[in-house]
Amino acid sequence: MRLDATLLRRLRVLVHGLAMLPLLWLPRGFSAGYFSADPVPELLHYLGIWALRLLLLTLCIAPLARRFRLGALVRLRRAVGLWAFAYASLHLLAWMLLDLQLAWGLIGEEIIKRGFITLGMAAWLVLLLQAITSTQGWQRRLGKRWQILHNWIYPAVIVVCIHFWWSVKSGWIEPFIYLLVGLLLLSLRRERLTRLFR
Numbered sequence: 545m546r547l548d549a550t551l552l553r554r555l556r557v558l559v560h561g562l563a564m565l566p567l568l569w570l571p572r573g574f575s576a577g578y579f580s581a582d583p584v585p586e587l588l589h590y591l592g593i594w595a596l597r598l599l600l601l602t603l604c605i606a607p608l609a610r611r612f613r614l615g616a617l618v619r620l621r622r623a624v625g626l627w628a629f630a631y632a633s634l635h636l637l638a639w640m641l642l643d644l645q646l647a648w649g650l651i652g653e654e655i656i657k658r659g660f661i662t663l664g665m666a667a668w669l670v671l672l673l674q675a676i677t678s679t680q681g682w683q684r685r686l687g688k689r690w691q692i693l694h695n696w697i698y699p700a701v702i703v704v705c706i707h708f709w710w711s712v713k714s715g716w717i718e719p720f721i722y723l724l725v726g727l728l729l730l731s732l733r734r735e736r737l738t739r740l741f742r
Contacts, residue, residue, distance in 0.1 A: 552616055559620055563627035566594045567634075584642045591638055592711075595631035596704055596722055598624055599671075603701065603729040622678050625697075629675040632668050660710030663703050670700040698737060701726045 570590075573579060579586050602625045609617040644650050654661050674694055676682070683690045705726045709719035730737065 552619060555617075555620060556623055559623045560627075563598065563624070566590070566631075584638070588635060588638055588643065591631055591635035592708065595628050595635055596708060598628035598631060599697075599701055599704060600722070600725055600729060602628060602697070603726075607729070607732050625671075626675055626678065629671045632671055636664075636668055660707050663707040663710070667700045667703045667707060670696050670703075698730055698733070701730065 570587075574583070602621050605621045605624065606618055609615055640646060640651055644654070655665050656662070674697060677686060677690060677693060686693065702723075705719065705723040708722060709716065712719055
């Protein structure tokens with residue numbers, strides 16, 4: 545089965561539309577009282593969890609494309625990955641602006657001293673580099689180095705899952721489930737990962 549260009553464009557529009565929905569819901573969520581009187585921690589969690597979900601979704605695309613023999617489906621991975629980066633950036637911005645009120649000295653201190661924030665920043669930097677170099681132009685410029693850089697998405701997924709686990713103050717089931725899903729998706733690439741990191 546093949547995806548023609550028209551269907552692929554429609555799927556790309558659908559991906560963008562669905563990825564925007566959590567952001568479009570936010571005003572409704574605030575007005576309807578889904579957030580508490582101190583909404584910043586909940587907003588941070590909301591943005592962060594959507595970044596993680598979309599990041600895991602990027603790892604689902606290639607196995608689904610292989611399973612259903614839809615190689616063109618892989619072309620949607622860039623759009624999903626950019627949305628994951630967008631939510632991760634909003635998560636970071638909300639933390640810096642709303643939680644720490646752009647107190648740069650405190651921000652630097654928190655990044656250095658708090659392990660889960662250090663991991664989160666490291667993962668965000670990986671996503672930043674991948675977002676910047678996600679175009680075909682950068683792929684041509686970097687050559688083989690492009691694939692090496694974009695393979696860092698695999699350890700970044702685990703880092704983000706650990707960042708989430710360490711950040712929660714109570715309850716381990718939700719972060720454990722996300723970590724389990726991440727490990728499962730990586731296990732589908734075990735042969736490739738063995739070649740990459742041996």
